[in-house]
Amino acid sequence: MSAGTATAARVLLQLRRDPRTVALLLLVPCVLIVLLKYLFVDRPEVFDRIGAPLLGLFPFIAMFVVTSITMLRERTTGTLERLMTLPLSRLDLLGGYGAAFGLAAAVQATLVSAVAFFLLDLDVAGPAWLIVVLAILNAVLGSTLGLFLSAFARTEFQAVQFMPAFVLPQLLLCGLFVPVDQMARPLELLAYALPLTYAYDALQRVATETSYDWRLALDVAVLVGATALAIVLGAATLRRRTP
Amino acid sequence: MPGDHAVEVDRLHVVRGGRDALDRITLGVRGGTVTGLLGPSGSGKSTLMRAIVGTQVVVSGSVTVLGEPAGTAGLRRRIAYTTQSPAVYDDLTVRENVRYFARVVGAPNARVDETIELVGLGEEAGRVVGRLSGGQHARVSLATALVGRPELLVLDEPTVGLDPVLRRDLWGTFARLAAEGATLLVSSHVMDEAEHCDDLLLLRGGRLLAQGTTGEIRERAGAADLDEAFLRLVTEAARR
Ligand SMILES: Nc1ncnc2c1ncn2[C@@H]1O[C@H](COP(=O)(O)OP(=O)(O)O)[C@@H](O)[C@H]1O
Ligand SMILES: [Mg+2]
Numbered sequence: 152m153s154a155g156t157a158t159a160a161r162v163l164l165q166l167r168r169d170p171r172t173v174a175l176l177l178l179v180p181c182v183l184i185v186l187l188k189y190l191f192v193d194r195p196e197v198f199d200r201i202g203a204p205l206l207g208l209f210p211f212i213a214m215f216v217v218t219s220i221t222m223l224r225e226r227t228t229g230t231l232e233r234l235m236t237l238p239l240s241r242l243d244l245l246g247g248y249g250a251a252f253g254l255a256a257a258v259q260a261t262l263v264s265a266v267a268f269f270l271l272d273l274d275v276a277g278p279a280w281l282i283v284v285l286a287i288l289n290a291v292l293g294s295t296l297g298l299f300l301s302a303f304a305r306t307e308f309q310a311v312q313f314m315p316a317f318v319l320p321q322l323l324l325c326g327l328f329v330p331v332d333q334m335a336r337p338l339e340l341l342a343y344a345l346p347l348t349y350a351y352d353a354l355q356r357v358a359t360e361t362s363y364d365w366r367l368a369l370d371v372a373v374l375v376g377a378t379a380l381a382i383v384l385g386a387a388t389l390r391r392r393t394p
Numbered sequence: 395m396p397g398d399h400a401v402e403v404d405r406l407h408v409v410r411g412g413r414d415a416l417d418r419i420t421l422g423v424r425g426g427t428v429t430g431l432l433g434p435s436g437s438g439k440s441t442l443m444r445a446i447v448g449t450q451v452v453v454s455g456s457v458t459v460l461g462e463p464a465g466t467a468g469l470r471r472r473i474a475y476t477t478q479s480p481a482v483y484d485d486l487t488v489r490e491n492v493r494y495f496a497r498v499v500g501a502p503n504a505r506v507d508e509t510i511e512l513v514g515l516g517e518e519a520g521r522v523v524g525r526l527s528g529g530q531h532a533r534v535s536l537a538t539a540l541v542g543r544p545e546l547l548v549l550d551e552p553t554v555g556l557d558p559v560l561r562r563d564l565w566g567t568f569a570r571l572a573a574e575g576a577t578l579l580v581s582s583h584v585m586d587e588a589e590h591c592d593d594l595l596l597l598r599g600g601r602l603l604a605q606g607t608t609g610e611i612r613e614r615a616g617a618a619d620l621d622e623a624f625l626r627l628v629t630e631a632a633r634r
Contacts, residue, residue: 165483168485237498391448
């Protein structure tokens, strides 16, 4: 078993040892989507419009928080320093984390999608599997951003605060509340600089359109690019030598 | 310095928190020995160990480990390090921890249980580390370092908080590993531990007070016990 695979297995094992977190990860998005359904019980078209995008954004938020805290623990308990003396490349470590949380996200996205599509009759124009795939992409992006940003937190409390600090603004600006092209110019520019805008755009396209052009491809390319950038930045924060 | 040194440190200068944590020290660790790195708390023991395993930013000087500059990628399979506070995964069992580190260093799976036995945790192998006592915790950390059967073991205060019987057993294990050819650098702030070492390095305030075999140091200080020897060397250094 390679060091990267061993790391992914270890992270998954740690996650499994924490059944409460697993329950929260799996159940909270399901409860939220049920809430949403009954919030708009008289206006199913609203549920259809925002249900799918939210479905795809939950894993981003959840994996951002879980990954940043797990990585922060690795830093504060000294295990990261240990790992840095071992034949484990930084890519092994980041890849291991990405694979583990990507898998967790896949389970989460599949479960909440099943609830939404089968139990709550969520109706999307495009294929449902594409929503699940986008949700997983978002989750991996959330994980890699969490890994990177965990370098700037000293305590778990701070790491949790990164959620409102980095995720909420993106959620507000992504187009879910106000279409991006109707925002004031500075906000519009800011929105286009944030990866969640592209995540929302892609999800919303699949939810409302049946055929896709280069714009969906562009969204996916930006998501993949942002993930790659976050990995590079994350790797840069993993120093073998520290003061 | 003779050629059979597993670790050679030459005029190593390290600054931590704005102060000289290591003030241009020069020393050697003979291969195949148990070398005790002794000194009071804050004397720079952990800093020196971090420099040897390649996790410490240094200002100047050189550290050569097993013939290669410290921190070189090739060394990562040949050395193992335990940090002062046990750095293992509290939410995993003893066996899961040791197995993870075994996989990372590419050690065979059979080595896992064998190493857990070696540190006397056979009974606890299936227990979650977070629920073990402080001493057991430290031994899990030790097992994760031993599992790769490294050529050089750098152990930062591995015996702190252990009961006397266990401590004696561990020093016995260290001696056996050294007899099999490994080099061990073991730190402690308890002078008594020096009895178990072949060689000693005495550190104080980031400077090397003395190095030599345990007998040589006792003799040089003209003291019967090492606590006394250390105190005399400190006064001697202050007078200089
Ligand atoms: N993380 C740190 N940041 C700043 N200074 C540190 C840090 N760790 C240790 N020091 C300082 O470096 C010096 C040596 O510390 P250390 O190597 O930990 O000593 P020892 O292991 O012998 O107790 C001390 O003056 C200590 O205050
Ligand atoms: Mg120390």
